[in-house]
Amino acid sequence: MPDRAPQPVDRQLPTDEARDLISLVRDIAQREIAPSAAEEEDAGRFPREVFTLLSDSGLLGLPYDAEFGGGEQPYEVYLQVLEELAAARLTVGLGVSVHTLASYALAAHGTKEQQAEHLPAMLGGGLLGAYCLSEPASGSDAASLRTKAVRESGGDWVITGTKAWITHGGIADFYTVMARTGEDGPRGITAFLVPGDAEGLSAAVPEKKMGLKGSPTAQIHLDGVRIPDARRLGDEGQGFAIALSALDSGRLGIAACAIGVAQAALDEAVSYAAERRQFGKPIADFQGLRFMLADMATQIEAGRALYLTAARLRDAGRPFAKQAAMAKLHCTDTAMRVTTDAVQVLGGYGYTADFPAERYMREAKVLQIVEGTNQIQRMVIARHLAGPEER
Numbered sequence: 001m002p003d004r005a006p007q008p009v010d011r012q013l014p015t016d017e018a019r020d021l022i023s024l025v026r027d028i029a030q031r032e033i034a035p036s037a038a039e040e041e042d043a044g045r046f047p048r049e050v051f052t053l054l055s056d057s058g059l060l061g062l063p064y065d066a067e068f069g070g071g072e073q074p075y076e077v078y079l080q081v082l083e084e085l086a087a088a089r090l091t092v093g094l095g096v097s098v099h100t101l102a103s104y105a106l107a108a109h110g111t112k113e114q115q116a117e118h119l120p121a122m123l124g125g126g127l128l129g130a131y132c133l134s135e136p137a138s139g140s141d142a143a144s145l146r147t148k149a150v151r152e153s154g155g156d157w158v159i160t161g162t163k164a165w166i167t168h169g170g171i172a173d174f175y176t177v178m179a180r181t182g183e184d185g186p187r188g189i190t191a192f193l194v195p196g197d198a199e200g201l202s203a204a205v206p207e208k209k210m211g212l213k214g215s216p217t218a219q220i221h222l223d224g225v226r227i228p229d230a231r232r233l234g235d236e237g238q239g240f241a242i243a244l245s246a247l248d249s250g251r252l253g254i255a256a257c258a259i260g261v262a263q264a265a266l267d268e269a270v271s272y273a274a275e276r277r278q279f280g281k282p283i284a285d286f287q288g289l290r291f292m293l294a295d296m297a298t299q300i301e302a303g304r305a306l307y308l309t310a311a312r313l314r315d316a317g318r319p320f321a322k323q324a325a326m327a328k329l330h331c332t333d334t335a336m337r338v339t340t341d342a343v344q345v346l347g348g349y350g351y352t353a354d355f356p357a358e359r360y361m362r363e364a365k366v367l368q369i370v371e372g373t374n375q376i377q378r379m380v381i382a383r384h385l386a387g388p389e390e391r
């Protein structure tokens with residue numbers, strides 16, 4: 001089966017600068033990421049050198065202020081960059097999204113001094129971040145987390161507990177950790193910026209996952225990790241609100257990654273259908289398959305439009321949490337459907353590792369789970385329908 005270059009997506013971009021940025025990202029994706037993606041995912045290898053390249057190219061802090069090394073790009077542009085990266089390799093697109101999520105607490109709630117000290121290295125200095133909310137016994141019910149931070153008489157905090165499912169666990173340079181400093185429930189949680197080499201911080205052996213194997217996901221043990229108060233992000237008790245507002249934006253990142261994976265699967269299916277012949281003609285000539293491909297393409301366009309709507313609301317400074325939850329729900333369900341259909345278009349070959357369709361299908365599944373399962377997204381959407389007093 002000859003390789004066919006996928007048709008580039010015809011994107012809606014607000015400026016020439018954004019168009020140049022997307023061209024740069026496509027170039028990096030096609031030269032440095034896609035060619036080794038299948039082999040490295042199979043081997044479970046994390047491409048650290050790609051993240052160094054992205055950092056050097058100014059692509060690890062895109063939606064943040066230029067003052068501290070960010071790219072000052074609107075979300076509608078940043079998300080389309082993520083989509084291109086995820087289409088080349090989800091480990092990279094999702095990794096950039098998680099790094100952005102991990103940087104959020106400091107960028108949005110840190111003091112000027114904290115930002116000046118840490119943000120430049122986080123946004124463009126080659127550091128890699130991790131976001132630590134989930135725990136073994138608290139996933140969807142994140143506000144019941146048990147990791148504790150206790151303030152000592154000298155002012156330092158001592159953090160003890162276990163975080164679960166941490167993307168970049170064990171390889172991150174910094175961890176944004178939500179820990180309990182007060183009462184039970186959401187108001188007793190505070191956010192901290194913990195360095196990756198802090199004494200007492202260690203990572204378990206990474207989880208053995210269905211897909212996304214190049215991206216390490218591991219438990220993080222915090223065994224009496226001592227942190228100065230200068231690394232507390234936001235006020236005491238504000239950590240859960242910070243974590244949730246980070247997730248509103250992070251969910252848009254997951255939505256964009258999902259559309260990237262779905263687009264890659266569609267491109268694969270279209271190429272294959274044009275080449276594969278049965279009953280004397282290309283299978284793309286059969287209406288049964290043409291309609292399937294048309295439905296896949298339509299769902300992808302609808303998903304892209306939905307995440308861009310949410311992004312544009314965010315860029316305009318308007319509330320966007322409901323639309324972000326809708327985008328996460330719709331785009332990740334779309335990715336699951338489209339990748340499953342792509343396997344179908346490829347027939348028996350789709351079920352083998354000789355083609356990427358089966359990898360896309362395994363990768364799509366995790367997107368329905370991370371950063372709030374799709375059941376939780378429905379709860380968020382329903383709460384918004386019920387009006388502000390119910391939220």
Ligand SMILES: Cc1cc2nc3c(=O)[nH]c(=O)nc-3n(C[C@H](O)[C@H](O)[C@H](O)COP(=O)(O)OP(=O)(O)OC[C@H]3O[C@@H](n4cnc5c(N)ncnc54)[C@H](O)[C@@H]3O)c2cc1C
Nearest residue numbers: 131132133134139140165166167217369370371372373375
């Ligand atoms: C590969 C991967 C990477 C991850 N990366 C990170 C990370 O970097 N940082 C981080 O903090 N976390 C991370 N997570 C954790 C992820 O956010 C959680 O897995 C997710 O929030 C669900 O939590 P849980 O797995 O404990 O499932 P549970 O909360 O136990 O849910 C189990 C099932 O019950 C459903 N359910 C739960 N409550 C309700 C309800 N009220 N109504 C209806 N259904 C409900 C869920 O939808 C799900 O289907 C990652 C997970 C994975 C798999």
